[in-house]
Structure formats: C-alpha cells, structure tokens
Amino acid sequence: MNGIGTAAVAAQVTLVVVGAPLLTGVMRKVRARLEGRAGAAVTQPWRDLRKLLRKEAITPLGTGPAFRAAPPLLVATTAVVAALVPLVSTTTPVSRRADLILVVALLGLGTVAVALAGLDTGTAFGGMGASRQMTVAALVEPTILLAVFALSMPTGSTNLSAIVTGGLHDPVRLASPAGLLATAALAVAVLAETGRLPVDNPATHLELTMVHEATALEFAGPDLALVELGTQMRLTVLLGLLASLSAPWGIATTTTPLALALALAVLTAKVALLGAALAAAEVFWAKLRLFRVPELLAGSFLLAVLAVTASYFLTGE
C-alpha cells in the first residue's frame, strides 16, 4: 500500500515536470492557431530547455547568492508543492502534510526568491519587476488562502487532501454558492500568480510592461532553463490544483494501480483542457494597465470573502 502511495507521489511529480513544458507548448499552439499562424511544435519548449541547459552559464558582475539561489529554489519549491497537493491521489504518504498554508508559503518562497534575484542584478528593470511581482503577490496570497478556506469550512480542515475527498463524497458542495464563488476567486488568483493575461503578458518584449519577465531578464543558460521550467511547473501545478478543487472526479482515493493510472490520464486531460481554454481566452483579453491590476485582484478577494461568508451562513454551521 505504501509502495503504491510513494509511486503516486513520484508519478505526480514526474508528470508535472515532464508535462509542464508540453502544457506551455500546447498553449502556444492554441494561441498560434487562433491567430492564423501554424505555430511551433508542442515539444518546442522542451527543445528550448535542452538547448539552454547546454549553453554557457553567466553570472552577471555584482550579483550575489540571491541571484544564484533563485532558479534552483523556484524549481525545488514548486516540485515540493507538486508532491504535496492532491493531483493524482488523495492517499499518499505525504497527503497528511498537504496543508493549505504550507502550500501557499512554498509558492510564496518561490516568488520571493525570483523577486530577490531580480533585485540582486541591480538593473532598473530587475528592480521594477521585483517591486511589481511583490505587489501582485501580496494581493494574491490572501485571496488563495481565503478561497480555499471557504472550501475547507464544510470539511473542517485546511488539509487539501481532506478538502478534495470531501468534494468527491459530497459534490453538491462544489456547486453551492460558496463553492462557485471560491472557484472564481481562485481562478483569478491563479492567473495572477502564474503571470498570465490580463495581469502579466508572458510573451511581451516591452520591459516597461513586464512583471515576472523583468526579474528573469539577466538569467542565461542553465539558470534560465530552471527559471522557465519552474514558471511552467507553477502554472501546471496551480491549474491542476484548481481542477482538483473544483472538479475532483477521477482522483484516486484508493491505492490500486488501476485507479492511479486512470487518475493520471484524467489529470492530464483536465490540465490540458484548462490550459487550452486559458490560451484561447487570452486571445480575447488585453493586458490590464498596472494600476488596474489591484482592482481586479481586490475583486477576486471580495469574491473569496463572499465565499467564506456564504459558506458560513448558508451551511448553517
């Protein structure tokens, strides 16, 4: 039993690491097709990573430990989150430690590491990007916490596995006002946390409009490969978490190899579908002016507060 639980964690992390660049490839392909282009192959992000790993590593003059530590730290925190959150199975050896606050803190650690690296380069755009990233992060983190608190109230635990199991056994909970509001709030928070439109444009070339990209401008070679992989993994993990919380069907609750294989297939389908939908929606969106971003995030925070309130009053507990 424990062996299969460990296999579930390993499969989950492997799927996120291998699948994250492919998800980015799929999203770029969808966008290219909607723009009338042919688009690069879905495996292109993997080719980019392979090439970057073979390139020369550069440490810009005057940068210190913060710059060097950020890329491995970003990938490591995201890998730990990928192991913790219930994407494939709710009964893994680490599922009892899959606490919401720990997951949000790990994501925050990754964000802070990259922001500090941006600051460490001492360039104008690096500092600007770091400042913007922390502004967005400070507004997003409470929203994620509150939205999942609303989902955790009926379960009575902030353990993500317990929340997902509760949703599986009582699907009405997911369609309740609290569940829907929390899902909406979480979706906006995930967009902001992963630096997608309308908060940040991952394909921008204009330094003045950058948020996350500006902090990564000075990374080269293997460091850049890690930063890109880490960013792609974050998107995959957060989309997977959103799928697990709002549509948990297919997740393995037992420890049989068959349930595990099925859960892997369902997870891949769900995340690919969410990613494709996000890429298609992004074609229709413009990036928000930076000073309007807090309004959007305040709106999503309000949804999360309403979700908590609704959860408190409507469940009558």
Next chain:
Amino acid sequence: MSLLRKIRDTGRVAEDAPPRPAGSGSRAAAALGGSVQVRCVDAGSCNGCEIEIAAAFGPVHDAERYGARLVASPRHADVALVTGPVTRNMAEPLRRTVAAMPRPRLVMAVGDCAMNCGEFAGAYGVEGAVADVVAVDVQVAGCPPQPEKIVAALRAVTGR
C-alpha cells in the same frame, strides 16, 4: 463575438512551409538543437529591415514554427539579428550586446546596410558595417531583404 467571427472567417493565413533550405545542418545548428532565440539589434537602420523581420515572424511566414523566437534580453538569445550600418553611438552598445550573450552565439547581419553600409557608406555618423564591429556568422542580402530570405537564414540556424 466579432473577434470570434473574424478568427473563424480568417482561418489559417500561414503559408505552407517551403522545403528546407540547402546548407542547413551546420555545426552551430547542431549545437542549438532546433531552438533559436533571437535578439534584434537596430544599429542604425532605416527600419525597412525591421518591417521585414516583423513580417518574417508574422502570421504569413511564421518563423516561429521552425523553432525561432524573438526574446527580450541578449542573455536569453542565441542569435543577434543586427540591422543597419553601425552608427558611432551604436558601436559600443552592439559590442556589449554580443558580449552579454551566452556561448554558443551567432551574429546575423540582415540587409545590405549591415553587410556593407549600403546607402549610408561613407556617411559621417557611420562607424562601419556590422563585420567591422563584431564577428558576423550569417549574412542576409537585400535592401530590404525579403521575409522569405530572413526565414531561410533562420532555418539554416535552427536546422529545421
């Protein structure tokens, strides 16, 4: 909704990929493995070449499908796409840009001006051609070069 209708009516505008240009499969192409990040440097161009580069990466020619992508920083780049005769004020920034790129790196001179100063040869503000300032690996002739030629030069580097 009008945008959705526009997407549906337009369909695919990318032209079919022409056959792979001869001369691909060079040593640099093998080192990059089918992925080329491009940083554009305007060293003093009249912007004619920039328009053609934009066309090469636009929907019709779509250089991105061969594995080339424009990036925002020389640190991310494998190829510097240099246009225009190098003016005195851009000589040092060009040297620094190329120096900032991690190895293996290539410099591609795009347009007649970048190759031999073209129309602006001998002008008082011109330092020289791109090859006088940094080592050039690939040249694309034309004033301005057709997007097809730029795409072919990029494909020779991506090897696809």
